[in-house]
Each structure stands twice: as structure tokens, then as C-alpha cells.
Amino acid sequence: MTTSVREGVAVAGNDAALPELFHAHYRRLLALAVLVTDDRATAEDLVQEAFARLHGRALADPDRALAYLRSTVLNLSRSRLRRLRTARKHERTDDAVLPSAEEHVLLRADQREVLAALWQLSPRQRQALVLRYWEDMSEAQVAAAMGLSNGAVKSHTSRGMTALRRILEPTR
């Protein structure tokens, strides 16, 4: 391979690296953002912002480009959700964060039920579960991505799963 992702990332910080970085990671980061915000338009906005911020910085370690992008998306999503929550205290607009009908039309009822339950968790619990079970990350990797300690991640994951079970299996 003459043009690997690593080589592309290696020059992150100048214009030449952006297209390849975009090719390599945009779609996956968008999917991550969709899972943690449950809103397609917000997700696009956050990932584009993460790429815009990355591009303005010279990363010392090119291998960390994806990690940096991922962390930025997660941080931005928490900030965005915080603002949304504050706004909703004054104006109740539940449908503002609901996924579009087109995006959910292919989901089964039990999948929609799980996603609805996931949405009831705190942003950090939701992020921890998404990274753990969608990205298949280890606890240490989740901790690095979220900027938390391993213990905090373990706690968020455990509490998130407990809450999910309570919602999905109330009789147990």
C-alpha cells in the first residue's frame, strides 16, 4: 500500500492530510455521534467540527489522530446535550432529539426499545456503553477516549447496564 491511513495521518496538520483522514474516519465517527446524540443533524455538525478543530492543530503523535477526533466528538456531544437539556427546561421539545422516521424505519421493535432505554441513561453512561459494545473497546480504551479513569469507566458501564436491565427487564 503506498497510501496508508497512517501515512495520511502522519502529515495531519496541513491541508494534504485532510482528505485521507476524512475518507478513513468520517463515516465511523458519524455513526458514533449518531449513537451518542441520537440526532443525525447534530451528529454531522459535531463530527465536522471535530475535523475542523483537528485540522488547525499539529498533533505531536499522528497515531493519536483518530483518538483525538473521537474524544472531540464525545466532548462536543456532551456539551451539546447539556445545552439541549438546559433549553428544554424552558421549552419542552421532545421531538428535537428523536431520530428521523427514515432512519428508524428499518429497526425492529425490540431494537427501538433498547435504543429508547439507552437514551434514558446519562450521557457518560451512554457513551461508555456505546464505546464498550459498539466500538468493542476495552475499559482502558474507553477511559482514554472519554478522558476518565478506568474505575470511572467501570462504574459508568456497570451502572448503565444495570439501568438498561431495569428498564428492559423490569420483572427480574
Next chain:
Amino acid sequence: MTEPTTDVTDRLRDALHARTATVVPDPRAYERVVARRTRRRLRAWTGAGTAVLATAAVIAAVVLVATPKPVTLPPATSPAPAPAHFMAVTDGKAAVYDSDTPSTGYQGFNPAGDTVTAVTAQGDDFHFWSAAVSPKRCASQFTALEHEGPNTTARDLKGGSHVAGKVSALAVTLDGSRLAYVMTTGATCATTELHVRDLRTGADRAWRFRAGATDASLRPSLSWAPDARRLVYLTGCCDVRVLDTTAPGDDLLAPPARVDEIRDLHPEGPPCEARAAAFRGATGQLVVGVHCVGDAQVDVVPYDPETGRLGKVLFTVPGDATRLAFDRSGDHAFAETSPASVLLRWDRDRGASVSPVETGKYRVTDPVW
């Protein structure tokens, strides 16, 4: 998935992957990233403080805004960018090529040590699967590959990576939850079956030709709909069949949607037949390669199996087409021709034209991305 999973962890994984299966980036996302970067630069300028710098920033802003910025990827009205890499079978290996410069070489994988006969890709430029056939036994081995730059991880499949048969085709769903494969099995390794493996639980389900079925052959070409439920394949010479993998029954000839003959391209002309079929990535559009008697080409057109109606021709493949492979966005495709195995590429932003893929000395078959 035939049955909803019950364990909360499995249900969560299933729901998360299903939710992201249909996520396709905004075609103008790259442009917007570039525009944001420009705005950030401008903000940095205007934040410098002095009147001189502010004035210069305004001037610079006017120049920047007024001057069209060259955007190399993608152009203003272009579709989604093509995946950076694709996988194919080369020299008995699962080979990862750079999409733009495949002739420069590939990274080959063959963890099983046998001959790789089929590959498939999830469409995220990261997850790939391969099947390698033993030359001495009626047996195959699957491998799941996670490929990113020079780093590749090979994994076994849940439910076992070994199967008693020779695998000739693979297709994984866009959410990575299910793997379909065509396999010959039995005492003489001559019975054709279609299998679907649930990659989360390891459960495997098979469909077969009924005893005595005529034209009981299955083309080595499979493609999943984005719902991870419907699967399209071709039987015999040219019957396109859409299988609902959650429906009961195990007869390969029984699925309700079937294309016998497609005459719509030339209603008054010679009969036409389907030579290839695939779902067009996350768009969910079923696309059929139609060959009409007397023509030296295959027209690739959208097809609605419920109404039998054909859409506008997407692109035309010279000669015959044995296989179509779309990327996740549905904006890019490979077409493999026969009898001379030539690899062609279609990009939506180029209209209906296709171009040969320059692979240099490498023989590339079964390309997927």
C-alpha cells in the same frame, strides 16, 4: 437475525449496530469541514486585537470569501467519497488495495494458510471477512479482519470458523451482524447451499435446492439489503431472487421476489435476462445487470421486485457482467466482466460511464468495499 436476542448485552450490541447500519454521511460533509476550517482561520485573525490586524482580517475575509476555494474532495455537487480501500482475492489471498492506486500493490492476508476464495466487506473501510478453502478436504475456514493502515487484526467467528464445505461467495450485512455464504457440501462436496451465520450468536441457518429441482445452480454473488434481512442472489442462468432470511422455509427457489425475464428495456425487442444483481449500499435500491440478446453489453438498472419496474440505467458494462459490488453509499461500484475477467469501476459523479481499474500485474477478482 431470525430471532430477537434476549440477553441485554447482546440486545444492546444488536440495536447499536442496527442503528448505525443506515448512517450515510452528508455528501457535502467534506466541503463543510473545509469551510469550517476557513472560518476558524478567519476567527483567529480577527481575534488578534489591533485595528490594523482587524482591517487586514476583513480584507483577507473578503478575499477568501470572494475567491472560490479549490475543493479537491468531493466537488460541490458530487456524491459521497469512495472508500479509501477495497478488498479482493489475489493470488489466493485476501488483498487490501488502495482504491485510487491499486496497481501499486496490496496487503495480502491468508491467516488460514489455504486458498482464499471469497471476501466481503462491511463498507466501513475497516471490517472485512475472508473464506479460505482447503485444497485437500471439503472444508473452509472463515477469518474476520479488521484493517486500518498497516495494522490488521484477524479474528475467528463466533460459532466456529471452520465449516464442512467449500465456500465460494461471502456477503456481510452493513451492520456486520450477519454473514451469508454459498457453500458446496455433502459426501462429494457437490450439494449447493446458502447459509446465513449470525455473527453475534454464532447461529447458522441453511437454504437448499429441493431434490429434483431444475437448474439448481447458485451464482457466487450475494448482496444484503441494508435492513440485514433481505438477501439477493441469482439462481440458474438468470433468475434474481430476493430472500427474506427471517421467513420460514429453506427452499432456495421459493422466495417470493423473482425476476424471470426483464423486457422493459426493449419492450418490443429481443428478450433480456438478469446477469448480476446487488443492493446499492445503504440506499436499499436493488440493482440488476440486464443483458439483452444481441447486445454486447450489460445495462445496470434499478429494479423494483414488487412492481417489476426498471429504473433509469445507472451505467453500462461492456461485455458481460458477472458480479456487481457497491460501496456503502451506493455512489461507487465495481463490475467484474466475463469471460475476460476485467475489473471496471463506476462512480456516480461520472454519469453512466465506467472505467477499467488499473491493477498492473495483479489479478483482482471478487472486489468488495
